[in-house]
Amino acid sequence: MKLSYLLGVLFFTSLVSCSSQKGKDGWRLVWEDEFEGTAFDTATWSKIPRWHPEWAQHMSDNEACYEMRNGNLVLKGIMNPDRTKDTLAYITGGLYTKCKRAFYGGRIEVKAKLEGCTGAWPAIWLKPFEEEKYVWPTGGEIDIMERLNYDSIAYQTVHSVYTQHLGILDNPKRGTTASINPNDYNVYAVEMYPDSVVFFINDKHTLTYPRIETDKEGQFPFDRPYYLLIDMQLGGNWVGKVDTLDLPVEMQIDWVRYYQKEK
Template identity: 65%
Template sequence: MKKVCMSACAAAVVLLAAACGSEPGWQLVWEEEFEGGTLDEAVWSRIPRGKPDWQNTQSADDRCYALRDGMLVLRGIVNDDRTADTAAYLTGGVWTRGKHAFEGGRIEVRARLHGARGAWPAIWLLPFETEKYMWPQGGEIDIMERLNHDSIAYQTVHSHYTYTLGIENDPRHGSTMAIDPDAFNVYGVDLWPDSVVFRINGRRHFAYPRIETDREGQFPFDIPQYLLIDMQLGGQWVGRVDPAELPVEMEVDWVRHYRWQ
């Protein structure tokens, strides 16, 4: 699909945007096709190990990363040397933290998620100004999370309002939508000053609006964001990992950023 789309759109950026899934009125302003032999280090970094569930298996191990056939491949593997690294599993993830910001517009990522028990791939956004916004004050936008072998994806926002104050349904802060679990799907979000609108395969799915409220931190999302794409294994939400189902891969075909014209 990618090569057909690119050949049809090679003449101009506007044609590329129109032919590859954006609606009229949206202009492509940035893209990552993962066509080279190495990851663009001016934009991307490997996510380091951290304490949270989503980060406690992240690794720089080369076996967790590949650039293959114009795609970024992120893997979850069994750690076969726990003397060098005590984590039972190792996972690959990349982010644009400190390097590339997304401010407003539409962000889309085309990816295929291979299933495994305990697999938790995610595509998400956090505030670019990391020192200014401590979680959850600056919010979190989960463009896609998928668990195990599920045929649904979760799309959610988190903030001081939803997490600290616990107000998750006024307005509703997340939903799920069906995906083809064996194919590539396009996961997207539109970032507006008054709403966050989620999409899957070009279809509007769910919107989280700014509302009038005397509670603080309800809509912190109208700020520059950085993008995270990561394979994750295990944790309180997804549950235990079955090592017999590893390695597991997350294939990322492209990332695109559009602005409304």
């Protein structure tokens, strides 16, 4: 077991409640980021690098894709301002907690406002903290929120060997869509239990994905630590082509909160 994993688990399990006013019935707030400073906290967050998966092919560390504004983290999809070093026409910003902060069980909430754009694909999601041990999708993936283009709905989904390789999508149902306010902030949340993953939007329950009895492989790999990704993705087979005349586009993150059940 890697030292980074042990430190991440020990760190978040040792935290105390940040504010009783922000607690929920039966839950204890153990960590939050309000994005109030002039720069994001590099002890928790790193910029997502560009790499081969479709969603990450336009990720950039260009400062033009990142801003701290009015108590919000702002992640942007923009036309590339300098193509002499980076030849891509457009670039995007995203942060993750990989190798820095793990979330094991509990409830994650993210309050975000998503601008629309043809080809916009903002996402808030979870991947295994010990990712190097698991070839996707063996460790599971939890998509707390994905939005396409100018949609007034968001997608919430789980991925695993059971859903992806075996193609079992409805036993149990692996995803849903739910209404959002497309012009304002919404709160996207997931609760992670040893026997289920439960989704919410604006505190309204949208889907429960349970562990079931089955002889099929990899139905519920979700009882493990995860890291959080928040990214302003652009383009791809699912969302379609980007209309560059719609750029720039932003996702504004007001806060991220992590709760654990009161004992």
